[in-house]
Amino acid sequence: MACSAAAGAEATALLCRRPAPSSITGRNRLAVSRRPRHGNLRTGAQPPQKSTPSANYRNRVNIQRDRAGASSDDEHQQKSEDENGLQNIQLEDLVEMIQNTEKNILLLNQARLQALERADKIIKEKEALQQEINNLEIKLSETGAQSELSSKGMSDAEALEFDVLKEENMLLKDDITFFKEKLIEITETEESLFKLEKERALLDASLRELECAFIAAQSDMLKLGPMQHDAWWEKVENLEELLESTANQVEHAALILDGYHDVQDKVDKLEASLGATSISEFCLYLVDLLKKRVKSIEERLQACNHEMHSQIELYEHSIVEFHDTLSKLIKESEKKSMEHYAEGMPSEFWSRISLLIDGWSLEKKISNNDANILREMAWKRDSRLREAYLSSRGKSERELIDSFLKMALPGTSSGLHIVHIAAEMAPVAKVGGLADVISGLGKALQKKGNLVEIILPKYDCMQHNQINNLKVLDVVVQSYFEGNMFANRIWTGTVEGLPVYFIEPQHPGKLFWRAQYYGEHDDFKRFSYFSRVALELLYQSAKKVDIIHCHDWQTAFVAPLYWDVYANLGFNSARICFTCHNFEYQGTAPAQDLAYCGLDVEHLDRADRMRDNSHGRINVVKGAIVYSNIVTTVSPTYAQEVRSEGGRGLQDTLKIHSKKFVGILNGIDTDTWNPSTDRFLKVQYSANDLYGKSANKAALTKQLKMSSANASQPLVGCITRLVPQKGVHLIRHAIYKTAELGGQFILLGSSPVPNIQREFEGIADQFQNNNNIRLLLKYDDALSHMIFAASDMFIVPSMFEPCGLTQMIAMRYGSVPVVRKTGGLNDSVFDFDDETIPMELRNGFTFLKADEQGFDSALERAFNYYHRKPEVWKQLVQKDMKIDFSWDTSASQYEDIYQRAAARARAAT
Numbered sequence: 001m002a003c004s005a006a007a008g009a010e011a012t013a014l015l016c017r018r019p020a021p022s023s024i025t026g027r028n029r030l031a032v033s034r035r036p037r038h039g040n041l042r043t044g045a046q047p048p049q050k051s052t053p054s055a056n057y058r059n060r061v062n063i064q065r066d067r068a069g070a071s072s073d074d075e076h077q078q079k080s081e082d083e084n085g086l087q088n089i090q091l092e093d094l095v096e097m098i099q100n101t102e103k104n105i106l107l108l109n110q111a112r113l114q115a116l117e118r119a120d121k122i123i124k125e126k127e128a129l130q131q132e133i134n135n136l137e138i139k140l141s142e143t144g145a146q147s148e149l150s151s152k153g154m155s156d157a158e159a160l161e162f163d164v165l166k167e168e169n170m171l172l173k174d175d176i177t178f179f180k181e182k183l184i185e186i187t188e189t190e191e192s193l194f195k196l197e198k199e200r201a202l203l204d205a206s207l208r209e210l211e212c213a214f215i216a217a218q219s220d221m222l223k224l225g226p227m228q229h230d231a232w233w234e235k236v237e238n239l240e241e242l243l244e245s246t247a248n249q250v251e252h253a254a255l256i257l258d259g260y261h262d263v264q265d266k267v268d269k270l271e272a273s274l275g276a277t278s279i280s281e282f283c284l285y286l287v288d289l290l291k292k293r294v295k296s297i298e299e300r301l302q303a304c305n306h307e308m309h310s311q312i313e314l315y316e317h318s319i320v321e322f323h324d325t326l327s328k329l330i331k332e333s334e335k336k337s338m339e340h341y342a343e344g345m346p347s348e349f350w351s352r353i354s355l356l357i358d359g360w361s362l363e364k365k366i367s368n369n370d371a372n373i374l375r376e377m378a379w380k381r382d383s384r385l386r387e388a389y390l391s392s393r394g395k396s397e398r399e400l401i402d403s404f405l406k407m408a409l410p411g412t413s414s415g416l417h418i419v420h421i422a423a424e425m426a427p428v429a430k431v432g433g434l435a436d437v438i439s440g441l442g443k444a445l446q447k448k449g450n451l452v453e454i455i456l457p458k459y460d461c462m463q464h465n466q467i468n469n470l471k472v473l474d475v476v477v478q479s480y481f482e483g484n485m486f487a488n489r490i491w492t493g494t495v496e497g498l499p500v501y502f503i504e505p506q507h508p509g510k511l512f513w514r515a516q517y518y519g520e521h522d523d524f525k526r527f528s529y530f531s532r533v534a535l536e537l538l539y540q541s542a543k544k545v546d547i548i549h550c551h552d553w554q555t556a557f558v559a560p561l562y563w564d565v566y567a568n569l570g571f572n573s574a575r576i577c578f579t580c581h582n583f584e585y586q587g588t589a590p591a592q593d594l595a596y597c598g599l600d601v602e603h604l605d606r607a608d609r610m611r612d613n614s615h616g617r618i619n620v621v622k623g624a625i626v627y628s629n630i631v632t633t634v635s636p637t638y639a640q641e642v643r644s645e646g647g648r649g650l651q652d653t654l655k656i657h658s659k660k661f662v663g664i665l666n667g668i669d670t671d672t673w674n675p676s677t678d679r680f681l682k683v684q685y686s687a688n689d690l691y692g693k694s695a696n697k698a699a700l701t702k703q704l705k706m707s708s709a710n711a712s713q714p715l716v717g718c719i720t721r722l723v724p725q726k727g728v729h730l731i732r733h734a735i736y737k738t739a740e741l742g743g744q745f746i747l748l749g750s751s752p753v754p755n756i757q758r759e760f761e762g763i764a765d766q767f768q769n770n771n772n773i774r775l776l777l778k779y780d781d782a783l784s785h786m787i788f789a790a791s792d793m794f795i796v797p798s799m800f801e802p803c804g805l806t807q808m809i810a811m812r813y814g815s816v817p818v819v820r821k822t823g824g825l826n827d828s829v830f831d832f833d834d835e836t837i838p839m840e841l842r843n844g845f846t847f848l849k850a851d852e853q854g855f856d857s858a859l860e861r862a863f864n865y866y867h868r869k870p871e872v873w874k875q876l877v878q879k880d881m882k883i884d885f886s887w888d889t890s891a892s893q894y895e896d897i898y899q900r901a902a903a904r905a906r907a908a909t
């Protein structure tokens with residue numbers, strides 16, 4: 001609208017630029033043009049003419065005149081010159097007239113174009129206005145409808161608001177009627193604009209006529225020379241008439257344009273009135289109303305909130321008060337019960353405690369020193385004694401003594417100083433499960449607040465890169481061996497966060513410089529030497545160790561050495577725990593060999609001490625059973641089995657010492673064996689995200705150049721030492737059976753037994769070109785991690801198995817175990833189809849008979865579930881991955897027996 005007002009002003013300006021628009025009408029200009037006709041002749045020199053059409057015309061006339069002059073006599077020439085001069089003057093006037101007319105035509109054309117533009121704009125604006133009115137009507141009808149709808153179920157205040165809205169709607173409707181009327185006016189204006197347009201067309205036509213006439217006049221001028229003056233004037237008159245009618249039209253157009261100004265004014269006024277009550281204003285009004293409503297609702301909400309908060313505050317306040325009263329009541333009741341003790345039973349209670357302590361002291365169940373400490377505590381009515389007494393109700397006297405003695409410890413720390421003396425430790429020196437136990441149990445005990453140290457031989461072949469801060473101490477430990485003293489260098493470093501001492505004998509036999517851990521002709525010598533130096537180290541460092549834990553035959557020498565040699569030197573604070581990880585390896589030798597490490601052969605070569613039960617040699621495992629304070633093996637079932645044939649001749653010894661013998665199931669190091677962090681895996685995964693498992697399978701089969709065409713083929717894994725214990729004949733059979741069932745098989749293992757190694761090399765050759773079978777006859781820690789992750793099933797068909805770690809590791813990696821029901825396998829794998837076992841415990845497939853049929857029945861069932869019930873299989877995989885095989889529970893059991901032994905030790909001194 002503002003734009004059209006501006007355009008209107010511009011048009012006015014354009015008209016004003018013409019000289020005196022109101023006076024310069026066509027008629028006035030015509031009067032000027034007529035002057036030459038009434039004799040006002042022009043004389044004298046004329047300024048040079050521009051090359052306009054009339055100038056050209058003039059030139060052409062002069063040329064005609066020259067030609068005419070050349071062909072007449074003088075008189076005639078004079079007359080002719082006069083006539084020509086007259087003609088020239090008249091022509092010049094005519095040309096001027098035409099020039100004026102041209103100018104007027106140009107101006108008119110411009111005015112016409114302006115008028116056209118304004119007309120278009122007005123039409124567009126009218127359309128936009130109509131559209132806005134339409135929208136407004138639609139909005140109004142919607143608002144009306146919504147209001148109708150929302151009026152139902154309104155509160156009084158809302159109804160009032162609704163009425164206001166309705167009224168506003170009515171007013172708006174009136175406004176719209178008013179706008180409509182205005183619109184009709186605009187339509188009328190539009191009609192007059194149409195008329196203007198028509199006039200414009202007429203004007204256009206006459207202008208064209210005028211132009212044609214002018215062109216005709218021009219050509220006539222060319223032929224004018226001999227033409228009659230009157231005829232010429234006739235033409236001029238015609239032209240004048242044309243000009244007059246054009247002037248009339250221009251006048252008319254000016255009138256119409258004046259009318260247009262009126263229309264423009266009207267439009268501007270309309271615009272102004274529309275601006276006053278514009279749609280956006282209406283919208284603003286509506287928004288404002290809505291805002292008000294929202295505000296009132298917010299206010300109400302705030303009020304509610306406020307009320308709620310004050311209620312909550314009240315409620316909280318009353319809770320605090322309630323708690324205060326409750327704690328006061330509790331304190332009062334405690335006080336009363338204390339007073340009850342103090343007033344009623346206390347003297348009798350504390351007297352009884354004092355008598356108990358005196359009795360234990362007299363019976364030598366506790367030392368005099370401990371008795372004095374405990375007596376003083378009872379005298380002072382130490383609440384810790386009272387709590388220990390009350391919590392031990394129903395337990396044995398021994399347990400009560402132990403719990404009392406814990407408090408007699410200086411500093412009363414429940415932590416123990418435990419030293420493991422072993423031949424292996426993972427990952428620095430690993431041959432089998434023993435290594436895993438040392439680091440796994442050691443870490444778990446350390447986590448429980450004990451001081452744990454490890455003593456290992458310093459092997460040349462160990463994984464030095466697995467040791468942190470390896471350094472040699474500035475001390476040489478001299479140790480006895482074979483009648484001589486040998487120097488030993490002591491190295492320290494940490495492995496898996498545990499402090500480790502590495503002993504490097506300066507012995508000419510280069511005892512641990514053999515490029516292998518075991519299998520040397522002088523193993524008995526090597527490890528008896530090591531056991532002696534380990535104790536020597538502890539002795540010389542004057543440590544007050546609580547538990548010395550030795551493992552397997554290699555360090556079984558420690559038990560008799562400790563009690564027969566070092567205890568006599570005053571090194572006797574510790575108690576010895578011996579764990580036999582496998583009763584197959586007992587460390588037997590001719591009796592005199594015991595003397596190498598300083599043991600008294602005569603004293604020990606006795607049936608009740610170290611002489612082997614079935615032949616004349618000495619047996620170091622037997623010696624450890626006899627000489628240790630605690631004897632353990634690695635699973636409850638195996639502990640049971642070794643009490644009969646499984647004991648390999650030591651069953652009677654174990655029976656004799658059964659009170660100190662216990663089977664504790666090994667755990668696994670869940671930090672090392674963790675599929676969600678395992679750095680050896682292609683993709684880490686967890687029970688809740690098994691994608692990584694199939695990715696590892698794909699990666700490993702690709703790496704080993706195995707077929708990956710059939711993704712539904714189960715992959716069977718086996719990682720083991722290839723020794724008869726592990727059921728090598730069933731492992732061999734499993735390879736063929738898996739091929740027959742359409743599965744894939746990967747074996748990772750090596751054998752210390754040459755003919756077994758050769759046999760498996762032969763099988764490997766046989767399957768060399770089979771894309772589904774791979775035999776990797778070596779030791780490879782990284783590869784073992786990848787196989788655990790990639791396999792779907794894992795076989796452990798052992799003839800006997802003290803504990804077995806691979807079935808637990810396999811489950812942690814989602815590989816379902818297929819195992820023989822023996823030893824630790826029986827304590828950790830429960831058959832999926834065995835209905836006598838609770839469903840939640842069933843985690844694998846087991847068989848009892850150590851033959852091919854027995855194995856086949858378990859493997860075939862596993863294959864069936866894998867192929868036919870993939871969902872059940874997946875659930876089984878996930879369940880297995882979530883089983884807690886950590887050392888936590890087992891370490892607590894060890895800690896418990898350590899504590900009791902340590903307490904007895906204190907009681908004894």
Ligand SMILES: Nc1ncnc2c1ncn2[C@@H]1O[C@H](COP(=O)(O)OP(=O)(O)O)[C@@H](O)[C@H]1O
Pocket residue numbers: 431432433434436719720721748749750778779780781784803804805806807
């Ligand atoms: N060839 C091998 N390569 C890598 N690791 C192996 C190999 N053979 C056995 N192991 C590992 O040694 C440990 C064996 O422990 P376990 O099952 O108790 O058997 P054992 O101690 O009788 O050998 C497992 O951690 C297993 O992964």
